[in-house]
Amino acid sequence: MIEKTLKGKPAYWIWLAILGTFIAIGWACYFRQYVFGLGLTGMSRDVSWGLYISQFTFLVGVAAGGLMLVLPYYIHNYKAFGRITILGEFLAISALVMCLMFIMADLGQPLRGLNVIFHPTPQSMLFWDMCVLWGYLLLNVLCGWVILTAERKQVPPPKWIYFFVAISIPFAVSIHTVTAMLYCGLPGRHFWLSAIIAPRFLASAFAAGPSLILLACLVMRKYAHFDAGKEAIQKMTTIIMYAVIINTFFFLLEFFVGYYSEVPGHIHSLEYLFFGLEHDGHVYNNLVPFMWTAALFNFTGLGILAYMKIAKVFDYRLVGTAATLIFLALWADKGLGFVFAGFVPNPLEEVTEYIPTLNELGITLGIWATGFFLLTLLYKIAVGIEHEVEA
């Protein structure tokens, strides 16, 4: 099947070349970081996790989001998702590869990474996160590959694979639940110490993952003669819409708890994210523009989707716009705000702001490019097989 990646139109090769350039830049930046240490990033003693861990957190959600295609198709036998379920599985693979790369980029001693296996520590949530991330990655590789091979041979997939498809469903939930538990079990960090973190993560994941798949479908419809089908697209917009509503609801609950209880620890981080946190006569607010933009995108995207449902209109441009806005909003929420604001203020109620460095951005972009490179190859294979079967 891999041979499908070797033939393509110029646009395909240009796209891969662009991604390849970013990957090369990423490696060059990583080399610098590897030689000097993580001091080349904007992270500090106070904000000890930055873009790498926040991207990791967001991408775990993107990976888990594929569940929203797998579940209706395999469990509820929703046939319209037949063509695109494989896209969900392949997205999960790329997203998880990015997650693992972000973790490696964040380690101070990457060569000692295997210590997590040599000295397994079940009381650490990071240990479990490693288990479920690798588990989900391998499950998706297995299921995706076996089912696609069967499709190519135009035979039904072997029965045993459904066992693995079935266990991949709780695994998808577990990867984001355990990732939430990395944060919500820490006693000194009020912003994270909330039982709604895991549900919120899942809700935003079930919007962000399908949004990205939807965008990929729109791109492939235009450039790769691959039509997911109107019904499938419409159903995905419904799923995204409800997931965004639930996520927004959960987020607003955090606001209520903070501002109604007026417990300072519950307010500080929200204050920092949305209004700027005053401390010793200085207002710290470098995330405020991102968060309000995200809020605007979130509600605009939601409005577009709701409009399409209520007015019973369907327009690919509207779908694309809404999916883009929602994906960006959820990225700002979880891929920026959630992690950074947890460190503000620090346990001594001092404030340090985090601004990523260029080198750090280079590595981050490089890893994203690697993920999209892999995603492009996998989707090329999936679409190639579809075309082969149809021909």
Add this chain to the structure above:
Amino acid sequence: MDNKRRKFLKMAGATVLAGIGAPAVVKLTSVPALASGSEQAAAGHGSGHGEEQRTGIRLGMVIDMRKFYGNEELLNQAIAACHAVHNVPEIPGRKSEIKWIWKTGFANAFVAQSQNLRSETVKNSQFPVLCNHCDNPSCVKVCPTKATFVNEKNGIVAMDYHRCIGCRFCMAACPFGARSFNWQDPRPFIKTYNPDFPSRMRGVVEKCNFCAERLALGLEPACVEACQGTGAMVFGDLNDPQSEVRKVLSEEFTIQRNAAAGTRPSVFYIV
């Protein structure tokens, strides 16, 4: 030799001879305490008032702020002694700084306490803060490699710098901000190198170790020694009713930093 210290050690020896205290080993700072390898020091569960505590030796400290008020120089000495002994680098700027024990205001040290209507002395004084060597440390719970762990023989929250992978989960978990990360090679920033204690490499986390290496030699922690004769810092076994630190605790009203976090800090303050 300082009189007070003598008494301190002598008392420890007497405890052994008399066989007082459940684990029959010296509990304070002399060699046998840590070399004799008590087998009874396993983590059991004591029963307190709703708070379970470890049994066995649990080293802790009382910081008597009354001795530090108006005498910030003493505090500076304690900090300097610690940082010199442990090859703590002096890296300029907040971003990458490494600190094992440092000074900060009351509002920063005791965030859970009311800051309203505090006395001028409290408001204008600097408080020493360091790792609390918690009885229930969240940093140990989250470490994915057991690179940070509780030494069951003495309750010290210790670090294995050679196993740490630098994930910094412990820094996120510590409710006291006690941990520092080596964002770069620290060695060029060490002023005078102490060959008796290892320097660290980049990419690992470090923090106060209650001078485990000095205790093994029968010495007091460096900061305690720097305050010798003042009684500003009292160190010893919190689980030994005969220890000096327990005597102070039973006589004075003390507070702990951020006790609400449930980690059961082993450093107490008389404010």
